[in-house]
Amino acid sequence: RTVVDGLRFGLVIAIAGVGLSLIFGTTGLTNFAHGELVTLGAVAAWIFNVSLGIQLIPATLLAIAVGIAIGLLNNGLIWAPLRRRRTGLIAQLVVSIGLAISLRYLILALFSDRAEPFADYQGQRQLEWGPIAITPVNLACIVVSLAVLVGVALLVQRTRIGKAMRAVADNRDLAAASGIDVERVVRFVWGLGGGLAALGGVLFGLSELGGRVQWEMGFKLLLLMFAGITLGGLG
Numbered sequence: 001r002t003v004v005d006g007l008r009f010g011l012v013i014a015i016a017g018v019g020l021s022l023i024f025g026t027t028g029l030t031n032f033a034h035g036e037l038v039t040l041g042a043v044a045a046w047i048f049n050v051s052l053g054i055q056l057i058p059a060t061l062l063a064i065a066v067g068i069a070i071g072l073l074n075n076g077l078i079w080a081p082l083r084r085r086r087t088g089l090i091a092q093l094v095v096s097i098g099l100a101i102s103l104r105y106l107i108l109a110l111f112s113d114r115a116e117p118f119a120d121y122q123g124q125r126q127l128e129w130g131p132i133a134i135t136p137v138n139l140a141c142i143v144v145s146l147a148v149l150v151g152v153a154l155l156v157q158r159t160r161i162g163k164a165m166r167a168v169a170d171n172r173d174l175a176a177a178s179g180i181d182v183e184r185v186v187r188f189v190w191g192l193g194g195g196l197a198a199l200g201g202v203l204f205g206l207s208e209l210g211g212r213v214q215w216e217m218g219f220k221l222l223l224l225m226f227a228g229i230t231l232g233g234l235g
Contacts, residue, residue, distance in 0.1 A: 002191045007147075008142050009207070011141070012203045013200075013221065014228060015200040016200025016201065016218075016221055016225055017229045017235060018193075018229070019189075019197050020106075022193055024234055025235045026168045026186055027186055029093070030089075030142065031096045032093065032099075032100045033074075034222065035221055036099075036104055036107070037070060037218065039201055039215065040103070040218075041066065041197055041200070042213045043107060043213055045060050045118070049119050053119075055120060056202075057123060063199075064204060065195075067113060067197055067199070068194050068195040068198075070194050071169075071191045072191050075190035083138055095205075100197050104219055105167075107211065108165065112146055114216075117211050118211050118212070138206075141207040144203065148196070152192075165189060167180055167187050168186070183230045186233055
């Protein structure tokens, strides 16, 4: 059971953190506000699910769309202008810390200081196979996480945009000189990272917080995300 729990939690960290790694690889930015993207995704799913009465699976898909939009807005309003000004990476890191604090307490002010439950998949009975015991929702989280991670790996390795992402990560100037639209690649990575963070937030709330959303859940996961992507190969 401990092995299954560890696998599930590790996959949630991977889903939430892979966007952080991709952003670092293509821009060099160590984004301390990535944890808040995770929280915003979970909060968006909660709003769709509880406030608007949408079942959690379509609510999660809508939250992923919101996460993509937030990632693109992050890049367009903050990081792209800083890159055009040739702001140093240390200065950008400090900006990301300020952004993280601002978003975290904005979420606290507008959401709740308590853990708020999703409307679906509460109080499930465990499925048992010998020494293994797992609830259906946790099993679904493992399957979804594995499928998404394989999909991201295939995207990076087999598609044109994936090859462009790897080229930009390897040598930004050479990629631009060879005709790759670097800013387009960076926008794609920010959108992808925001969508994956949102999905990671929902999975984290379902599998680790008992089907609940907390205002600082992404912040609690941030150091584990950094540890995971450093272990796996940062960038």
